[in-house]
Amino acid sequence: MLLIKNGRVLDPASKTDAALDVLVDGEKIKEVAPAGKIAAPQSTEIFDASGLIVAPGFIDLHVHLREPGQESSETIETGTRAAARGGFTAVCCMPNTKPVNDNASVTRFILDRAKAGGSVRVWPIGAASVGSKGEAIAEIAAMKEAGIVAVSDDGKPIATAKLARQVMDYCRSLDLPVIEHSEDVSLTNGAVMREGVTSTRLGLRGMPAAAESVCVARDVQLAELTGARLHVAHLSAKASLEQVRWAKSRGLRVTCEVTPHHFTLIDEDVEYDSKFKMNPPLAAREDREALLAGLADGTVDAIATDHAPHEPALKDVEFDRAPFGILGFETALALALEQLVQSGRLSLIRMVDLFTMGPARVLGIQRKIAAGQPADLTIFSPNHTWTYHVKESQSKSRNSPFDGRAFKGAAVAAIVAGRVVYRQ
Amino acid sequence: MVLIREGTLSYNFRDLLALEPLTADELSFLLDQSKPFQEIQKHPLKKLATLRGKTVALAFFETSTRTRISFGAAASRLGADTMNLQAEASSLKKGETLLDTVFNLNAMKPDCLVMRHAASGAANYVARHLDIPVVNAGDGTHEHPSQGLLDALTIRDRLGTIKNLNVTILGDILHSRVARSNIHLLGKFGCKFTLCGPAMWVPRELEKIAPGTPIRCVYRIEEALDGADVIIMLRVQTERLNDPPLSANDYVLLYQLNAERLRRASRDAIVLHPGPINRGIEITPEVADGPQSCVLEQVTNGVAVRMAILYLLISGATETGTHLALEVKSKESANASD
Numbered sequence: 133m134l135l136i137k138n139g140r141v142l143d144p145a146s147k148t149d150a151a152l153d154v155l156v157d158g159e160k161i162k163e164v165a166p167a168g169k170i171a172a173p174q175s176t177e178i179f180d181a182s183g184l185i186v187a188p189g190f191i192d193l194h195v196h197l198r199e200p201g202q203e204s205s206e207t208i209e210t211g212t213r214a215a216a217r218g219g220f221t222a223v224c225c226m227p228n229t230k231p232v233n234d235n236a237s238v239t240r241f242i243l244d245r246a247k248a249g250g251s252v253r254v255w256p257i258g259a260a261s262v263g264s265k266g267e268a269i270a271e272i273a274a275m276k277e278a279g280i281v282a283v284s285d286d287g288k289p290i291a292t293a294k295l296a297r298q299v300m301d302y303c304r305s306l307d308l309p310v311i312e313h314s315e316d317v318s319l320t321n322g323a324v325m326r327e328g329v330t331s332t333r334l335g336l337r338g339m340p341a342a343a344e345s346v347c348v349a350r351d352v353q354l355a356e357l358t359g360a361r362l363h364v365a366h367l368s369a370k371a372s373l374e375q376v377r378w379a380k381s382r383g384l385r386v387t388c389e390v391t392p393h394h395f396t397l398i399d400e401d402v403e404y405d406s407k408f409k410m411n412p413p414l415a416a417r418e419d420r421e422a423l424l425a426g427l428a429d430g431t432v433d434a435i436a437t438d439h440a441p442h443e444p445a446l447k448d449v450e451f452d453r454a455p456f457g458i459l460g461f462e463t464a465l466a467l468a469l470e471q472l473v474q475s476g477r478l479s480l481i482r483m484v485d486l487f488t489m490g491p492a493r494v495l496g497i498q499r500k501i502a503a504g505q506p507a508d509l510t511i512f513s514p515n516h517t518w519t520y521h522v523k524e525s526q527s528k529s530r531n532s533p534f535d536g537r538a539f540k541g542a543a544v545a546a547i548v549a550g551r552v553v554y555r556q
Numbered sequence: 557m558v559l560i561r562e563g564t565l566s567y568n569f570r571d572l573l574a575l576e577p578l579t580a581d582e583l584s585f586l587l588d589q590s591k592p593f594q595e596i597q598k599h600p601l602k603k604l605a606t607l608r609g610k611t612v613a614l615a616f617f618e619t620s621t622r623t624r625i626s627f628g629a630a631a632s633r634l635g636a637d638t639m640n641l642q643a644e645a646s647s648l649k650k651g652e653t654l655l656d657t658v659f660n661l662n663a664m665k666p667d668c669l670v671m672r673h674a675a676s677g678a679a680n681y682v683a684r685h686l687d688i689p690v691v692n693a694g695d696g697t698h699e700h701p702s703q704g705l706l707d708a709l710t711i712r713d714r715l716g717t718i719k720n721l722n723v724t725i726l727g728d729i730l731h732s733r734v735a736r737s738n739i740h741l742l743g744k745f746g747c748k749f750t751l752c753g754p755a756m757w758v759p760r761e762l763e764k765i766a767p768g769t770p771i772r773c774v775y776r777i778e779e780a781l782d783g784a785d786v787i788i789m790l791r792v793q794t795e796r797l798n799d800p801p802l803s804a805n806d807y808v809l810l811y812q813l814n815a816e817r818l819r820r821a822s823r824d825a826i827v828l829h830p831g832p833i834n835r836g837i838e839i840t841p842e843v844a845d846g847p848q849s850c851v852l853e854q855v856t857n858g859v860a861v862r863m864a865i866l867y868l869l870i871s872g873a874t875e876t877g878t879h880l881a882l883e884v885k886s887k888e889s890a891n892a893s894d
Contacts, residue, residue, distance in 0.1 A: 332761040333576075335676035335698030335733060404677030450654055450675035452696070 139181025145500030189221030189508030201230025219543030266291020406454030441529030704737025727790030743769030
């Protein structure tokens, strides 16, 4: 047994913010009680969480673990180790591997690899279409049986409105969320950053914000048509957020996530350094402001990293040629504390909600600290000061724009099914 | 001499990657340094010994004729040797990265790298990894600093000043590295810009790319030419006419510079074009060959400006940390060499 003592328990599900001890027995939480009230047996291991926050285990809805197929950039083992270090206890891996996770055998392979060498829970997302090519619907039911938690053609949107409608219809019957990478690719072909004054100044081809929002507009209307659960991935534009707000006001089952880099950085930060290249690209100043407001007012449901490792040989090239994507696991919590909590925009419990209950709701599961629940816990310090050095990352890749950044607040431990998988 | 390399201020004239970060004083200095080299172009014997024993690597990852030849002539007239890399002859097609190619060139110990590349920012990227001076000879749709300088030199020679002029740029501004370099140079001398062309090539964002410089985008050529002192034409790249599909006839109808339209500009207005010219598309032969056209002077000045750039960068690089006496060889000593 493991007794987590003297911590401040923050549990958004029960709106708890109190000094509580948590007793873990095996894979489950056995008891939650006011500090000092739990009588644990002699052999119990003690975790002194004085000065620390004990939260439900963080879930990352959007990650790329690169296995199978691109193991030189990341593996399930290295990726989940980085996730644990960032305080995550479960990650949802996107299907754009090689081969694409569009059938049950790939899903099972991922789950087997996670079982063998993963530090945290790995919940695969299946492709919506075969090969994510946007032509035929993938074996979604078989993948669901194998263990997928959602479908997506991430990296691109479901190619046509017709197919998106069919996938939504089908997934409604299977009770799976459809996660959309919203982008009208005819508006973004060859573009490498957000269109605006900065792209014009730098002479880099820009994607207009509308490339995202017209696709979100399409999808929320299809969500209304089909009644499906639609989740908008890595939402970056103010106009997209307004579409989601509209959908929610109509009671549609539409949710969205925002990445730490989109609520931290803007297009003006891009200076021909491919570590600032991702898709969707860093947005305009007013988009970031809108995202911060959406995170505060509840329009945004979850923070997701879009952890996208690329080995240096691929990423360290001319800006135009570099692949999209940056590392996300190890800086997510610190960026959220810095940008959302320390700035005074969000309460600490709301931030925890965005890492726990929010993503859980998207997946249709629970996430709380209560007796009988799985013992998935994230313990973090809101005060610990440290500097991120990407060369020390657990990830196999090094593509982070936050290398060298000083932070206040860090994950101290990640507990998955009662097992401490990371401890600072 | 202050040049900026990747955010660090340095008193060494290290690279020439863009005109945007340079101050008016620095730009004036570069233009003044070009003056003696302009004189040399008029001389029967044009070769100096200034950079004898030095090597300039010319790496053109994107096809170019005049800029490559111009830099080659500039190097050779300074007495330097050149190493040439052309995209089609390079290993890039074999999968070698840009950086590896450049490292290999650098291993042959040139004293300066002049590079052109289709990717915006490619010269900045390479300069971060090299310890020899890097000259940007055009990067994607970002900047073409030597063109910006030679244009300014040409304007100053013709009009006597580059201060407070009304400058009109016509054509595909969005995809023009020349336009950006023109704006960042002339803007620092109080010039006002009018940008004109089809709306998809002249986005309003251009008005804000150089804070402090008045820039307006207009879509009628008549409005753009009214009162212009300098008209900079840009080549209509035929490949751009395909994306978006735009009729060449429409372009001629709306934006071709002809003699009648030119009369709207000031009486002494001059016309520049970085070349190559599409006669009959963006400009009529009458204007291109007329008295207001500076096209060939631009080409001559190009060699002088590039000599100044190579001279400053390479001499500076040989005596790191020291300020060079920036005199240029007199005509006599010029004649004495070779």
